[in-house]
Amino acid sequence: MTVVTDPAPVALRENSYAIVRGLFDPATAGRLREICERVLEQWRRAPRSDNPPVGPQANYMRHVNDPEYHRDHPDDLAFLLDAVGAPQVTKALGEALDEDYFFQMTSLYFNPTGDSQDGFWHKDKIGAEANVALVPETGAGLQLQIALVPTDDLELVPGSHLRDYTREEHAICVADEERNNRSNEMPSAVRVELQPGDAALFTQLCIHRGRYHTDKLRRTLMVSVKKKVTAEYSLRQRGLDPYSDQPWFLLPDYLRGVSPESRVFFQNFIDYYAPHWRARFTEVLKYSSLLQRFAESGAPNPFFAE
Numbered sequence: 289m290t291v292v293t294d295p296a297p298v299a300l301r302e303n304s305y306a307i308v309r310g311l312f313d314p315a316t317a318g319r320l321r322e323i324c325e326r327v328l329e330q331w332r333r334a335p336r337s338d339n340p341p342v343g344p345q346a347n348y349m350r351h352v353n354d355p356e357y358h359r360d361h362p363d364d365l366a367f368l369l370d371a372v373g374a375p376q377v378t379k380a381l382g383e384a385l386d387e388d389y390f391f392q393m394t395s396l397y398f399n400p401t402g403d404s405q406d407g408f409w410h411k412d413k414i415g416a417e418a419n420v421a422l423v424p425e426t427g428a429g430l431q432l433q434i435a436l437v438p439t440d441d442l443e444l445v446p447g448s449h450l451r452d453y454t455r456e457e458h459a460i461c462v463a464d465e466e467r468n469n470r471s472n473e474m475p476s477a478v479r480v481e482l483q484p485g486d487a488a489l490f491t492q493l494c495i496h497r498g499r500y501h502t503d504k505l506r507r508t509l510m511v512s513v514k515k516k517v518t519a520e521y522s523l524r525q526r527g528l529d530p531y532s533d534q535p536w537f538l539l540p541d542y543l544r545g546v547s548p549e550s551r552v553f554f555q556n557f558i559d560y561y562a563p564h565w566r567a568r569f570t571e572v573l574k575y576s577s578l579l580q581r582f583a584e585s586g587a588p589n590p591f592f593a594e
């Protein structure tokens with residue numbers, strides 16, 4: 289008899305993924321689900337960003353921790369942040385990465401309301417970011433998916449992060465202008481089965497995809513982390529991007545109610561990006577005060593002149 293055991297975080301560097309059963313207890317997973325349901329409903333009505341766009345085919349949203357989603361629910365924000373930075377989360381990430389890293393982003397994956405779709409197979413396109421990592425097997429960072437309802441929607445090919453595409457994988461992921469990339473015939477693919485509170489960690493470098501079926505409820509909270517060295521490289525090359533641009537972390541009471549242990553997780557991210565968020569504020573202030581002066585003067589606004 290073959291006994292299949294879940295790959296542990298430390299084994300991720302070989303297996304592409306790891307599973308932590310019961311990362312959160314059912315009560316915590318239940319409360320996180322309630323919070324995410326509320327945020328999702330608000331996002332559908334009043335998204336804070338147009339990327340990805342709201343619509344019947346939408347299957348994920350970014351920045352669940354944007355404070356505008358929690359204006360009337362400060363306890364929810366504290367609960368969410370406390371969970372995202374919880375010691376068991378950082379322990380699993382630390383064991384899997386064995387390299388300095390920052391918090392990067394939260395996302396929520398959910399089933400669409402429109403047509404059902406099998407996702408497309410891909411390795412995340414992280415380009416040269418992968419080359420600066422100390423531990424190449426884990427690329428630029430990791431994704432940690434926390435199931436809030438039972439799910440087996442994430443699929444991946446274990447070990448595929450350590451090599452280029454095989455002939456069969458290439459035929460599915462790349463060939464013929466990616467026409468076959470939603471194929472259900474991917475060799476050696478595994479479905480990651482999770483119960484509420486369980487978590488899957490995986491590297492962006494492996495072949496993976498989601499399943500987005502309207503009749504399969506999905507609520508999966510994803511925490512993305514980026515290696516420190518990759519974050520530095522990315523900021524040098526491109527400046528702030530839509531993921532790292534989270535100036536709400538500068539709000540004086542943003543981490544109110546969050547435990548000291550969880551605050552530590554966010555503090556490195558804040559310390560690193562705060563000067564860049566502040567620089568962007570300086571620009572906004574400069575231009576917005578100027579706009580006001582033009583409006584008050586009654587003179588034509590030179591920004592819109594021929």
Ligand SMILES: O=C(O)CCC(=O)C(=O)O
Nearest residue numbers: 397412431442497498499
């Ligand atoms: O879980 C999913 O639906 C897919 C996730 C994914 O493609 C990604 O994180 O790059």
